[in-house]
Amino acid sequence: MEGTNIRREWSLKRVSVQLVDCRKALEMVDSFNCQLLSERGLSEDVNQHLYNKNKSISKVKLLKKHQHRNCGEKPYQCLDCGSSFITLNALITHQRLHTGEKPYACDQCDKRFAHAATLINHQRIHTGEKPYVCDQCEKSFARSDTLLVHKRVHIGEKPCSCDQCGSRFADPGILFKHQRVHTGEKTCACDQCGKRFAHSTTLIKHQRIHTGEKTYACDQCGKRFAHSTTLIKHQRIHTGEKPYHCLDCGSSFATSFALKVHHRIHTGEKPYSCDQCGKIFAQSAHLVKHKRIHTGEKPYGCDQCGKRFFQSRYLANHQRIHTGEKPCSCDQCGKRFADRRTLFNHQKIHTGEKPYACDQCGNRFARSGTLTKHQRIHTGEKPYHCLDCGSSFATSFALNCHHRIHTGEKPYGCDQCGKIFALPSSLASHQRIHTGEKPYGCDQCGKLFSHSATLVNHQRIHTGEKLYGCDQCGKRFSESRSLAKHQRIHTEEEPYGR
Numbered sequence: 001m002e003g004t005n006i007r008r009e010w011s012l013k014r015v016s017v018q019l020v021d022c023r024k025a026l027e028m029v030d031s032f033n034c035q036l037l038s039e040r041g042l043s044e045d046v047n048q049h050l051y052n053k054n055k056s057i058s059k060v061k062l063l064k065k066h067q068h069r070n071c072g073e074k075p076y077q078c079l080d081c082g083s084s085f086i087t088l089n090a091l092i093t094h095q096r097l098h099t100g101e102k103p104y105a106c107d108q109c110d111k112r113f114a115h116a117a118t119l120i121n122h123q124r125i126h127t128g129e130k131p132y133v134c135d136q137c138e139k140s141f142a143r144s145d146t147l148l149v150h151k152r153v154h155i156g157e158k159p160c161s162c163d164q165c166g167s168r169f170a171d172p173g174i175l176f177k178h179q180r181v182h183t184g185e186k187t188c189a190c191d192q193c194g195k196r197f198a199h200s201t202t203l204i205k206h207q208r209i210h211t212g213e214k215t216y217a218c219d220q221c222g223k224r225f226a227h228s229t230t231l232i233k234h235q236r237i238h239t240g241e242k243p244y245h246c247l248d249c250g251s252s253f254a255t256s257f258a259l260k261v262h263h264r265i266h267t268g269e270k271p272y273s274c275d276q277c278g279k280i281f282a283q284s285a286h287l288v289k290h291k292r293i294h295t296g297e298k299p300y301g302c303d304q305c306g307k308r309f310f311q312s313r314y315l316a317n318h319q320r321i322h323t324g325e326k327p328c329s330c331d332q333c334g335k336r337f338a339d340r341r342t343l344f345n346h347q348k349i350h351t352g353e354k355p356y357a358c359d360q361c362g363n364r365f366a367r368s369g370t371l372t373k374h375q376r377i378h379t380g381e382k383p384y385h386c387l388d389c390g391s392s393f394a395t396s397f398a399l400n401c402h403h404r405i406h407t408g409e410k411p412y413g414c415d416q417c418g419k420i421f422a423l424p425s426s427l428a429s430h431q432r433i434h435t436g437e438k439p440y441g442c443d444q445c446g447k448l449f450s451h452s453a454t455l456v457n458h459q460r461i462h463t464g465e466k467l468y469g470c471d472q473c474g475k476r477f478s479e480s481r482s483l484a485k486h487q488r489i490h491t492e493e494e495p496y497g498r
Contacts, residue, residue, distance in 0.1 A: 305411070313339075 074084035076091040080098045085091045093115060096102070102112035104119040108126040113119045121143050124130070130140035132147040136154045141147040149171045152158065158168035160175040164182040169175040177199055180186070186196035188203040192210040197203045205227055208214070214224035216231040220238040225231045233255055236242070242252035244259040248266045253259040261283055264270070270280035272287040276294045281287045289311055292298070298308035300315040304322045309315045317339040320326065326336035328343040332350040337343040345367050348354070354364035356371040360378045365371045373395050376382070382392035384399040388406045393399045401423055404410070410420040412427040416434045421427045429451055432438070438448035440455040444462045449455040457479050460466070466476035468483040472490045477483040 074086055076085045076088050077083070078085075078091060078094055078098075080095070083094060085094060096114040102114050104113045104116050105111070106113075106119060106122055106126075108123070111122065113122065124142040130142050132141045132144050133139070134141075134147060134150055134154075136151070139150065141150065152170035158170050160169040160172045161167070162169075162175060162178055162182075164179070167178060169178065180198040186198050188197045188200050189195070190197075190203060190206055190210075192207070195206065197206060208226040214226050216225045216228050217223070218225075218231060218234055218238075220235065223234065225234060236254040242254050244253045244256050245251070246253075246259060246262055246266075248263070251262060253262060264282040270282045272281045272284050273279070274281075274287060274290055274294075276291070279290060281290065292310045298310055300309045300312050301307070302309075302315060302318055302322075304319070307318060309318060320338040326338050328337045328340050329335070330337070330343060330346055330350075332347065335346065337346060348366035354366050356365045356368050357363070358365075358371060358374055358378075360375065363374065365374060376394040382394050384393045384396050385391070386393075386399060386402055386406075388403070391402060393402060404422040410422045412421045412424050413419070414421075414427060414430055414434075416431070419430060421430065432450040438450050440449045440452050441447070442449075442455060442458055442462075444459070447458065449458065460478035466478045468477045468480050469475070470477075470483060470486055470490075472487070475486060477486065
């Protein structure tokens, strides 16, 4: 017993000497013990007695921890992975990673946790408790570390830096997600289709495609959406809100994406390039549509006649042929059209506007597409080829019309007599027989004609132009049919069979 007392006295003397050298540990122990005894609600005499009894033991334990921290000493080592720790408690907590032990269970949902602190944070989900309040904006948080990250919004602090591109972030979690952009890592896989994602939140949103879940509903019209952001954008249709403004021209937009796309008008940026022909586009959607020219893909089909189209708007315009709908009206002459583009082109007849000029011959055109087709006269380009006979054509329309020779298709029918035609222009010309319409007038004599070709032939009477020459005698004619009749003189062909 005496030996034990001597060893204890010697140990306390050694501790007291060490505490003199380390005032921080002494102050920490005293403060801790005073607070602990006070919280137990003991009397002053009992407090003093217990404090004197345990003072030396507490000082020894805390001093050792403090010394380990200062010296970098980690005496407790994990036998599984070799990691070292300052305290035994830290080692015990760490070993749960290897054993999978989760001794702390939530009494609300039975979810289990390896650490008591994690359980406490989790239970706030059920209680709704948010004890950590921002002193700048009074926003509340369930965890202290979340509050700490939030405060960086006010001070602008971004301590986490990406070593690849230098981008800075306020939250290490956001930095970790950002780094997957550089590594290409996609750790989250969809169990339905196998598609992989860099973030779990993106995976959750994707899975709603398979489940059809639409949890977000518009309180104005009841329409439902899979994502909250899509709902917010939709609600701007009702509110008319356009929070994104162009600094160059002042235009406003409902979404940041729409502003970004619009801004390319000012910068001229076209970041999307076709890998087939090199043509560049300002929008990815325009590139997708363009690529269908190369692949021949026509995903939009008419349920009336089966005709297919590259773009949905072409299908919508086409379906008006069947319905007879012409919602676009010219404010000059009242003529109606099935789509706005045709109306826009028509209005140039009234204005006489021809903004597109050929750099070869100077001819001007009201439409850019007409200029493009015209330029092929100079270049001789015929990019559209018939797969049946190999014939080439300058326009896709000419190819479609030609293809009907092989198929025998005549999709255009006269509603007066039922006669059918392969070309819409042929139908339009035919219908003038029933209406008596003669829209083409000669500017020399005022004579009217049903067809433009007849007017052109007539005008040669005034100009004296004779384009068609006989290769036998050289005689010239103003019309091809007059030449054909003349050539029978040389061939002695009977014009009509007897």
